Each structure stands twice: as C-alpha cells, then as structure tokens.
Amino acid sequence: MAPNSTEEGSSTLDSYLDVDNCSYTTAWLWLSTLQPTYILLVSMVGVAGNGFVLAVFCLQRKFCSVADVYLGNLAAADLAMVACLPFWAVTIARDYSWTYGVPLCKLVNVVISMNYYCSIMFLVLVSVDRYLALVRPMHPSRLRRVVWAKRACWSVWVLAFLFSIPTLIFRSVSYIPDLDVQACFLVFPHVGWKVPRNLTIIVLGYLVPLPVLVFCTYHMVKALGGRHRAGELPGVRREKRATVLVLIVMAVFVICWTPYHVYRLLDTLDYFEVLPGCLWGHVLDVVEQVSSYFAYGNSSMNPFLYVIVGKHFRKRVKGAFRRVLGMDWKQGNITTVSKLPESRKGSRENEIRILPRGQSDA
Numbered sequence: 001m002a003p004n005s006t007e008e009g010s011s012t013l014d015s016y017l018d019v020d021n022c023s024y025t026t027a028w029l030w031l032s033t034l035q036p037t038y039i040l041l042v043s044m045v046g047v048a049g050n051g052f053v054l055a056v057f058c059l060q061r062k063f064c065s066v067a068d069v070y071l072g073n074l075a076a077a078d079l080a081m082v083a084c085l086p087f088w089a090v091t092i093a094r095d096y097s098w099t100y101g102v103p104l105c106k107l108v109n110v111v112i113s114m115n116y117y118c119s120i121m122f123l124v125l126v127s128v129d130r131y132l133a134l135v136r137p138m139h140p141s142r143l144r145r146v147v148w149a150k151r152a153c154w155s156v157w158v159l160a161f162l163f164s165i166p167t168l169i170f171r172s173v174s175y176i177p178d179l180d181v182q183a184c185f186l187v188f189p190h191v192g193w194k195v196p197r198n199l200t201i202i203v204l205g206y207l208v209p210l211p212v213l214v215f216c217t218y219h220m221v222k223a224l225g226g227r228h229r230a231g232e233l234p235g236v237r238r239e240k241r242a243t244v245l246v247l248i249v250m251a252v253f254v255i256c257w258t259p260y261h262v263y264r265l266l267d268t269l270d271y272f273e274v275l276p277g278c279l280w281g282h283v284l285d286v287v288e289q290v291s292s293y294f295a296y297g298n299s300s301m302n303p304f305l306y307v308i309v310g311k312h313f314r315k316r317v318k319g320a321f322r323r324v325l326g327m328d329w330k331q332g333n334i335t336t337v338s339k340l341p342e343s344r345k346g347s348r349e350n351e352i353r354i355l356p357r358g359q360s361d362a
Contacts, residue, residue: 027282027286028286031289032092032095035089035092035289036089036090036093037089038293039092039296040085040086040089042082042296043083043089045082045300046078046079046081046082046085046299046300047079047082049300049303049304050075050076050078050299050300050302050303051079053071053072053075053306054072054075054076054079055320056316056317056320057071057072059320059323059324060320063146064146066129066144066146066148066149067126067129067130067133067242067246069149070122070125070126070129070149070153071122071306073118073153073156073157074118074119074123074302075302077114077118077119077122077160078115078119078299078300078302080111080114081112081114081115081299082299082300084108084111084112085296087100087104087108088108095179095181096176096181097181097183098173098181098182098183098184099182100184101173102173105171105172105173105184106167106171106172109171109186110164110171113160113163114157114160114161114163114164115299116205116257117156117159117164117205118156118157118160119298119299120205120206120209120257121159121160121209122156123209123213123250123253125149125152125153125156126246126249127212127213127220127246129144130216130242130243130246130247131215131216131219131220133243134223134243135222163200166197167186170186170187170189171185172184172185174187192271194268194271195268198265198267198268199268201264202261202264206257206261210254213250213254217250220243220246220247223243224243224244245305245306245313249305252302252305253298256294256297257295257298259290259291259294259295260291260292260294262291263284263287267288270284
C-alpha cells in the first residue's frame with residue numbers, strides 16, 4: 001500500500017495546512033527532498049526485478065508448481081505497484097501538483113492499494129501450500145493442485161479490488177488554495193470514516209492473516225529441524241528448500257509492514273485524542289511517511305531473495321537463458337553425436353557427425 005503521498009494524500013496536505021502554533025516544516029522539507037529519488041529508485045529496481053522473475057516463470061519448460069503460481073502472482077502485484085510509483089515521484093517533485101487527470105489519480109492509487117491486499121493474501125496462500133507440502137505430505141489436498149491455485153489467485157485479485165473500492169470512489173483531484181496546486185488526495189464525506197478504514201486495513205491486512213502465517217511458520221520451522229534425518233526422500237528435501245525461501249519472503253514482508261500497521265493503530269488513537277497535541281499529529285504524519293516508504297521497499301526486495309536464497313530459482317534462470325540463447329542442446333536444432341568405440345567403425349549409424357536434426361548425409 002502506498003504511503004501518505006500516494007494512499008493518504010490528504011494527511012500530507014494537512015501537514016502543510018495545519019499551522020496551529022506548533023507546525024514545523026524541517027522534517028517535511030527533508031522528506032520532500034528525498035521522496036522523489038527514493039520512489040524512483042524503488043520503482044526502477046522493482047520493475048526490473050519483478051519483470052525478470054515473471055520472465056523466468058514464463059520461459060521455463062516445466063509446468064509451474066502451486067508455489068510458483070502464488071509467487072508469480074505476487075511478483076505481478078509488485079510489478080503493477082512499482083510501475084505506478086513514478087507518477088507520485090514526479091508529483092511530489094512538483095509540490096504535489098497532480099497533472100495526470102482524475103482517471104489516472106484513481107487508477108494509480110487503486111493499483112497501489114490492491115498491491116498490499118494481494119501481497120498479504122498471496123503470502124498466506126503460499127505459506128499454507130508449504131505447510132501442506134512439508135508438514136502433511138501424506139495428506140493430499142485440492143489446495144495443492146495448480147488449477148485450484150489459479151482459482152485462488154483470481155479470488156485474491158477480486159477481493160483486493162473490492163477492498164480498494166473506497167479509494168476508487170473517494171480519490172479525486174481538487175484545487176488546494178493554500179498550496180496553489182491541483183492535488184490528488186483522498187476525501188471522505190466525514191473525517192470519522194478514517195477510523196473504520198484504519199481498522200479494515202489493520203484487521204483484514206494484518207491481524208487476520210498473521211495468525212495463519214504464525215501457525216504455518218511454526219510447523220514449517222519445526223519440520224525443517226529434522227532436515228538431516230536418515231532416509232529422507234529427495235522430494236521432501238526439495239520441498240524443504242522451497243520452504244526456506246518462502247519463510248524468508250514472509251519474514252521480510254512482516255518486518256517491512258509491521259511499522260506501518262503500528263502507525264495505523266496510533267493514528268486511530270490520535271483521532272480519539274488519546275494522544276493529544278498538534279505536535280503529536282505532525283509526528284504521526286512523518287512516521288506514516290517513513291513507515292510507508294520502508295514498506296515500499298518490500299516490493300523490490302523479493303526478486304533478490306529468489307536469486308540469493310532460491311537455489312531452484314537460480315537453476316530456472318540458467319534454463320531460461322539457455323532457451324533464449326538457443327543453447328538447449330537436448331531440445332534445440334543441433335544434435336551432437338560423440339565418437340564411438342573403434343571396434344564399431346564402419347557402421348553408418350556410428351559415424352562421427354554433427355548434422356542439423358532431420359538432415360541426411362546423402
């Protein structure tokens with residue numbers, strides 16, 4: 001999900017407009033200076049990395065596993081989000097002047113909003129898949145079928161869009177006289193709508209998925225503790241290697257997004273004036289920016305985790321490169337026959353030859 005400037009633009013604007021005797025601009029000037037560069041960096045790395053992951057999945061010859069389906073959709077969600085970030089990098093550099101019109105204001109922020117819900121739900125699905133593969137390998141489940149995985153992914157995309165409908169409805173472009181700009185920000189009919197929205201994000205995007213992730217992680221780690229048991233089947237070892245990658249991806253996601261949800265909770269308390277003082281409100285605005293940008297980085301980290309941790313993924317990368325460069329000797333157009341024993345010379349089938357497949361030497 002996007003930070004204040006992208007997902008909650010109204011709060012950023014409020015920080016400029018609220019001058020109740022304790023306003024300060026040093027932190028905002030510092031953030032506004034760093035934001036465009038940081039966002040563009042995350043965008044470029046994320047587009048290249050997630051595009052690379054999707055290309056590898058598309059070029060592989062083998063059928064995708066259930067985990068591949070989920071991780072591929074996760075990469076697609078991240079790719080869509082980081083592709084929208086340059087709009088906000090330019091907007092922030094122009095002092096929040098949105099010049100792309102209302103349709104793009106809504107579309108860009110809906111995609112950013114959908115990314116968060118998609119990410120957490122895809123991680124829940126892949127963690128359940130790893131749990132079934134590693135902890136309950138002798139109990140076949142429909143959830144471990146590719147066709148069911150694809151249906152689950154379609155359901156996730158639909159749910160993420162439904163959860164993002166408030167952004168679609170209430171995002172708009174309006175003139176801000178104090179800033180003299182046309183800004184794209186979220187305007188609810190009543191300020192009290194912020195509370196149910198915060199609770200929706202916290203509950204659906206964190207508190208509900210977290211117990212599932214904790215349960216699966218606990219049992220997967222417990223199963224991984226016996227990875228050197230004698231007589232372990234090769235297939236089980238492969239499942240364990242894939243599970244290690246999934247665990248690291250989940251851990252990075254939780255680390256990146258937990259500060260953002262802590263902010264959401266504090267923001268809700270601030271609405272009820274549990275934490276009084278306008279200075280505290282400004283501090284929360286800055287905290288939201290920092291925690292949101294920290295969460296942004298998660299969308300560009302996963303491809304590096306696949307390459308660094310995923311041994312199986314690295315093999316797929318090599319296979320994809322061989323296929324692109326025409327170096328797949330088993331399936332390519334060139335067949336090489338090695339030299340045969342001296343005693344079998346003279347037989348036409350045993351001659352040393354390097355011929356295009358299907359071509360005779362007549």
